[in-house]
Amino acid sequence: MTELTLRLQQGDTETSVTVNQEQFIIGRLPECDLYLPYGGVSRKHAQLVKMGDGIWIIEDLGSKNGTQVNQTIVTTSQQLYHGDIIWLGNVNMVVLFANAATDLANDHTVVSETEQRTIFRNVEQLQQQWIEADSKNGETSNKDKTIARLKDLVDIAKNLCAAASIEEIFFQVQQVAFRYLNSIDRLALLVDVSGSGHLELVNAGSRNFYEQQYLATNGNWISRSICQNVFEAKLAVQTADTHKDERFAGEHSILVKGIRSAMAVPLWDENKVVGVLYADGHISSYHWENDGEEELSFFSALANLVASSVQRWLLAEKLKTEEVIRHRLERYHSPSVVQQLIAVGGLPEGRLAPTETEISILFADLVGFTAISERLTPTAIAQLLNNLFEEMLQEVFACGGTLDKYIGDCIMAFFGAPELQADHADRATAAAIGMLTRLKHLNANNFWQEPLQLRIAINSGKAVVGDVGSSQRVDYTALGATINLAARMEAVCPPGECVISEVTHTMISKSQDFYEMGDYRFKGIDRLVKVYQTKLY
Numbered sequence: 001m002t003e004l005t006l007r008l009q010q011g012d013t014e015t016s017v018t019v020n021q022e023q024f025i026i027g028r029l030p031e032c033d034l035y036l037p038y039g040g041v042s043r044k045h046a047q048l049v050k051m052g053d054g055i056w057i058i059e060d061l062g063s064k065n066g067t068q069v070n071q072t073i074v075t076t077s078q079q080l081y082h083g084d085i086i087w088l089g090n091v092n093m094v095v096l097f098a099n100a101a102t103d104l105a106n107d108h109t110v111v112s113e114t115e116q117r118t119i120f121r122n123v124e125q126l127q128q129q130w131i132e133a134d135s136k137n138g139e140t141s142n143k144d145k146t147i148a149r150l151k152d153l154v155d156i157a158k159n160l161c162a163a164a165s166i167e168e169i170f171f172q173v174q175q176v177a178f179r180y181l182n183s184i185d186r187l188a189l190l191v192d193v194s195g196s197g198h199l200e201l202v203n204a205g206s207r208n209f210y211e212q213q214y215l216a217t218n219g220n221w222i223s224r225s226i227c228q229n230v231f232e233a234k235l236a237v238q239t240a241d242t243h244k245d246e247r248f249a250g251e252h253s254i255l256v257k258g259i260r261s262a263m264a265v266p267l268w269d270e271n272k273v274v275g276v277l278y279a280d281g282h283i284s285s286y287h288w289e290n291d292g293e294e295e296l297s298f299f300s301a302l303a304n305l306v307a308s309s310v311q312r313w314l315l316a317e318k319l320k321t322e323e324v325i326r327h328r329l330e331r332y333h334s335p336s337v338v339q340q341l342i343a344v345g346g347l348p349e350g351r352l353a354p355t356e357t358e359i360s361i362l363f364a365d366l367v368g369f370t371a372i373s374e375r376l377t378p379t380a381i382a383q384l385l386n387n388l389f390e391e392m393l394q395e396v397f398a399c400g401g402t403l404d405k406y407i408g409d410c411i412m413a414f415f416g417a418p419e420l421q422a423d424h425a426d427r428a429t430a431a432a433i434g435m436l437t438r439l440k441h442l443n444a445n446n447f448w449q450e451p452l453q454l455r456i457a458i459n460s461g462k463a464v465v466g467d468v469g470s471s472q473r474v475d476y477t478a479l480g481a482t483i484n485l486a487a488r489m490e491a492v493c494p495p496g497e498c499v500i501s502e503v504t505h506t507m508i509s510k511s512q513d514f515y516e517m518g519d520y521r522f523k524g525i526d527r528l529v530k531v532y533q534t535k536l537y
Helices: 101-105 139-162 166-180 209-217 224-233 252-256 288-329 335-344 369-375 378-398 424-444 481-492 502-507
Strands: 004-010 013-019 023-027 046-050 056-060 067-069 085-088 091-097 118-122 186-191 200-206 235-239 261-268 273-281 355-366 402-407 410-415 454-469 474-479 497-501 514-521 528-534
Touching: 056 067, 139 166, 139 288, 166 186, 166 200, 166 288, 186 288, 200 209, 224 235, 224 261, 224 273, 235 288, 261 288, 273 288, 355 369, 355 378, 355 424, 355 481, 369 378, 378 402, 378 410, 378 424, 402 474, 410 424, 424 454, 424 497, 424 502, 424 528, 454 481, 454 502, 474 481, 481 497, 481 514, 481 528, 497 502, 502 528
Parallel strands: 454 497
Antiparallel strands: 004 013, 004 091, 023 046, 046 056, 067 085, 085 091, 118 235, 186 200, 186 273, 235 261, 261 273, 355 410, 355 454, 402 410, 454 474, 497 528, 514 528
């Protein structure tokens, strides 16, 4: 076999190329002996080499999508015969020798192209097909096979039930899928984690150990169009050769990614689809002509078992997330507000996005704390503040307030966020009066070894409220000029009293509980501020 011709087929185009040199490189670079500027073809994809006795071999040059002869991936040098079909990406070439008699003398069977078959099935139709084995080999054999498959499913279900994490779930799925389905090379588990209809790759695997890590972190190899259709239509899909099925002709990504055979089934529990189990191969799976229905039925049965495990995992993750959120929010909000925030689902990724809103900000400072701390040990100081904050925070939460932070001996709290409160000024002043009244009673009952006093300042206005910080640390806080003024006002507040700004005074319903102190100028604020004081004493 000396003269070699390649009959090139790409789409509807067919051309013949004569190989007239002993080393012939095929690829996407213009300088290649055969220039193929098509999707799925690597820069230097493969080469043909003429050996002694007129024998030709083909070698893959480390291409991304591999080189296939008939139904076999080329891993080492492979001899070519008359009628062989070479696949590079979505391009195929038929090998033609001028003297085909040599091939026949070598008793080589010419491989012909098998008619392509793609299966679309409603998953409900596949429920029992794999379990109920066909009766080709007699009733007894059929019954034994059915029992064996039921035992397999029971074992699979047990292992999946024992899997606690999504990694363990996928490990069990991968073990089973690769054991039963020899035609697939790669496997992926995609889940609608957020419940929004968007599929996320949660894990993936490959028969190739070196490819495993890449697949799990990069989902570009997956046909998203197939998976999304399976997810939305609740259909099981299997195709033996995407390149020969006109239904995939418009799916450019399938051709570029080198996907030849693929299966995808929805994860569903008869009520809701939670994801997709996807598998594919670099080579076409012509044996699916006979075994396709059976393999798709098994894949679907496996997906049904996986769906229950994934549902359980999603629920566990939701509960863990809610617990983390609850733990965080309980530092800032009253229990009723925490429950409401979790119930409405207003916390994507456990965070409250910064937003501008109207609030009333409160600062409550312990009078004479510096002098007190000089007389106490650090442990005693911590005990004093812990006990005091515990008592004062009850008044803040009772009025629906939010704890911003503790600043040394000072409590910073606000009202009107994250839950909108039209009466935030009334709530803030009510909390302040409650704190002063509670401290008075505590002093009367010897709360501490000496009477304690607070200075409280309140201002109202616009502020930016939300989670602020880095990826390592986030604080829920309020920012803006409204907060700065309230902090400044604390300096003019008499011990054991509360002062409020003119803005707050105009908003409260019981303005008679406050009287005007006068106009004050504060550092960093270029206007006079009218301040009002409580009439408690």
